Amino acid sequence: xxxxxxxxxxxxxxxxxxxxxxxxxxxxxxxxxxxxxxxxxxxxxxxxxxxxxxxxxxxxxxxxxxxxxxxxxxxxxxxxxxxxxxxxxxxxxxxxxxxxxxxxxxxxxxxxxxxxxxxxxxxxxxxxxxxxxxxxxxxxxxxxxxxxxxxxxxxxxxxxxxxxxxxxxxxxxxxxxxxxxxxxxxxxxxxxxxxxxxxxxxxxxxxxxxxxxxxxxxxxxxxxxxxxxxxxxxxxxxxxxxxxxxxxxxxxxxxxxxxxxxxxxxxxxxxxxxxxxxxxxxxxxxxxxxxxxxxxxxxxxxxxxxxxxxxxxxxxxxxxxxxxxxxxxxxxxxxxxxxxxxxxxxxxxxxxxxxxxxxxxxxxxxxxxxxxxxxxxxxxxxxxxxxxxxxxxxxxxxxxxxxxxxxxxxxxxxxxxxxxxxxxxxxxxxxxxxxxxxxxxxxxxxxxxxxxxxxxxxxxxxxxxxxxxxxxxxxxxxxxxxxxxxxxxxxxxxxxxxxxxxxxxxxxxxxxxxxxxxxxxxxxxxxxxxxxxxxxxxxxxxxxxxxxxxxxxxxxxxxxxxxxxxxxxxxxxxxxxxxxxxxxxxxxxxxxxxxxxxxxxxxxxxxxxxxxxxxxxxxxxxxxxxxxxxxxx
Ligand code: BGC
Numbered sequence: 340x341x342x343x344x345x346x347x348x349x350x351x352x353x354x355x356x357x358x359x360x361x362x363x364x365x366x367x368x369x370x371x372x373x374x375x376x377x378x379x380x381x382x383x384x385x386x387x388x389x390x391x392x393x394x395x396x397x398x399x400x401x402x403x404x405x406x407x408x409x410x411x412x413x414x415x416x417x418x419x420x421x422x423x424x425x426x427x428x429x430x431x432x433x434x435x436x437x438x439x440x441x442x443x444x445x446x447x448x449x450x451x452x453x454x455x456x457x458x459x460x461x462x463x464x465x466x467x468x469x470x471x472x473x474x475x476x477x478x479x480x481x482x483x484x485x486x487x488x489x490x491x492x493x494x495x496x497x498x499x500x501x502x503x504x505x506x507x508x509x510x511x512x513x514x515x516x517x518x519x520x521x522x523x524x525x526x527x528x529x530x531x532x533x534x535x536x537x538x539x540x541x542x543x544x545x546x547x548x549x550x551x552x553x554x555x556x557x558x559x560x561x562x563x564x565x566x567x568x569x570x571x572x573x574x575x576x577x578x579x580x581x582x583x584x585x586x587x588x589x590x591x592x593x594x595x596x597x598x599x600x601x602x603x604x605x606x607x608x609x610x611x612x613x614x615x616x617x618x619x620x621x622x623x624x625x626x627x628x629x630x631x632x633x634x635x636x637x638x639x640x641x642x643x644x645x646x647x648x649x650x651x652x653x654x655x656x657x658x659x660x661x662x663x664x665x666x667x668x669x670x671x672x673x674x675x676x677x678x679x680x681x682x683x684x685x686x687x688x689x690x691x692x693x694x695x696x697x698x699x700x701x702x703x704x705x706x707x708x709x710x711x712x713x714x715x716x717x718x719x720x721x722x723x724x725x726x727x728x729x730x731x732x733x734x735x736x737x738x739x740x741x742x743x744x745x746x747x748x749x750x751x752x753x754x755x756x757x758x759x760x761x762x763x764x765x766x767x768x769x770x771x772x773x774x775x776x777x778x779x780x781x782x783x784x785x786x787x788x789x790x791x792x793x794x795x796x797x798x799x800x801x802x803x804x805x806x807x808x809x810x811x812x813x814x815x816x817x818x819x820x821x822x823x824x825x826x827x828x829x830x831x832x833x834x835x836x837x838x839x840x841x842x843x844x845x846x847x848x849x850x851x852x853x854x855x856x857x858x859x860x861x862x863x864x865x866x867x868x869x870x871x872x873x874x875x876x877x878x879x880x881x882x883x884x885x886x887x888x889x890x891x892x893x894x895x896x897x898x899x900x901x902x903x904x905x906x907x908x909x910x911x912x913x914x915x916x917x918x919x920x921x922x923x924x925x926x927x928x929x930x931x932x933x934x935x936x937x938x939x940x941x942x943x944x945x946x947x948x949x950x951x952x953x954x955x956x957x958x959x960x961x962x963x964x965x966x967x968x969x970x971x972x
Pocket of ligand 1: 431432
């Protein structure tokens with residue numbers, strides 16, 4: 340009898356073992372959801388996380404692991420596919436739906452995706468990525484901060500912590516848990532369309548700001564991303580009239596010592612601050628696309644610098660690896676050390692190719708295990724397992740406290756470049772003639788990466804204070820007036836002209852002219868740039884003293900005009916609280932504290948001059964790096 344029982348046990352065990360090998364769904368029973376409605380498991384102990392992750396790695400099939408490495412665009416994947424492919428991450432690329440939509444709609448979308456991930460075989464919750472690069476900028480009603488170039492001018496670490504916190508809180512209300520920010524690119528050439536995403540030309544500013552921002556974001560369990568590794572701000576110089584995409588995504592050919600001196604410190608700081616992901620750059624280093632650069636990704640970033648989080652590719656960037664078909668592009672990228680593949684619309688082909696490549700021996704299984712371990716560890720570290728779903732709020736996304744942080748950021752970001760005869764500050768009872776395309780325009784105030792990739796459309800609804808309303812809030816109760824018609828010039832004592840750069844993002848903003856009358860893309864065709872010159876001419880005709888406020892992502896050439904201006908303020912792209920923040924300083928409630936994070940050139944031969952050059956001479960420029968006046972200077 341005992342023999343028969345033993346025989347039956349052996350027989351049943353063999354059947355189970357065999358079916359586990361051949362039928363992955365049997366493994367289903369191995370995975371239990373970490374979170375049920377009645378119970379929350381928060382795992383913070385690194386040793387415990389390590390054990391849990393190892394358990395997953397030991398039990399998951401290759402298919403399930405590769406599913407975790409995929410990042411489809413959320414509109415390119417169905418809920419059924421989230422479940423059946425065990426998808427690990429999704430993204431909403433800039434301007435991809437839902438656009439200009441209240442956060443509760445986002446929360447519904449997020450919960451729906453997450454519930455389906457929890458119904459997959461592995462029951463592993465999702466990471467959902469977004470570019471909340473100056474506040475949660477894709478969502479209607481968010482508090483939008485100055486873009487990074489302005490925050491570099493402010494250079495205030497404590498402020499950055501609070502900006503990280505507010506951004507995280509406003510992301511948390513949507514559920515979205517991965518932020519592709521901060522950009523730690525160190526811009527060395529202001530013709531680059533991403534200049535405003537950089538804190539400035541000196542890595543010193545980055546090392547001051549990155550730690551606090553990352554901590555502010557991640558303490559609310561929003562995964563932060565240092566990007567784009569490495570050298571994106573230092574691509575080779577092109578003919579200065581190169582135009583769109585002639586600088587962005589280019590080649591970097593500087594000695595490794597220069598790459599380390601200028602472009603690495605921001606990453607070291609981010610890693611020390613516990614940043615949980617790093618995004619790879621579209622650019623190349625000595626002709627090798629960064630997405631295939633094993634020496635820099637695996638040997639330097641992961642091994643030498645000890646980065647233990649997720650390395651994510653940039654949007655469709657793997658397809659740019661030259662001289663290889665898609666299969667080999669994927670093999671090169673994964674073997675170089677990329678863990679999550681932002682292949683938003685071709686994720687299914689990528690998935691199949693990677694599984695094939697592992698079977699063919701082209702990608703070692705250890706590489707896949709390393710990638711999935713990193714992904715799961717980040718999910719544990721940020722409590723995504725414990726709290727996968729978001730409770731839908733009923734309040735507004737922004738709050739008065741959040742707006743106060745943004746308004747403070749605007750005040751601190753402003754740089755006073757000229758103030759002849761102490762024309763500024765203006766008295767609150769002044770009569771001001773307010774002109775120019777940026778005077779009452781939230782689109783120009785916010786710039787690219789706002790609602791949509793290249794900036795808002797005319798009918799996008801943005802909540803915020805324009806410069807006009809900020810000025811009115813100050814003078815109307817103090818006996819002054821704001822006039823916006825030239826015909827009222829005789830009633831005014833000063834003309835304030837708000838000039839602006841037309842919004843742009845990435846390579847579409849590459850611009851070899853950088854003059855007040857030329858826009859990005861088709862130079863000269865943008866109304867706002869034509870309006871810049873028109874407004875300046877009008878102001879000149881009035882004979883009033885002129886103060887110019889420039890809304891721009893980078894310096895524009897002012898050499899031919901500056902002598903006609905009495906005052907000049909660089910206001911960068913100040914965001915939704917721009918109007919009140921600028922008014923706070925211009926009407927004297929606060930002094931200027933901002934300093935130029937970037938050299939202001941005199942002419943087009945100086946666009947790629949930076950304080951990082953050995954022979955930098957501050958006397959050569961319109962305004963050198965670090966320049967900025969105060970009222971009593
Ligand atoms: C940009 C990244 C961004 C990604 C996702 C890319 O075009 O280079 O900075 O995070 O899109 O929107």
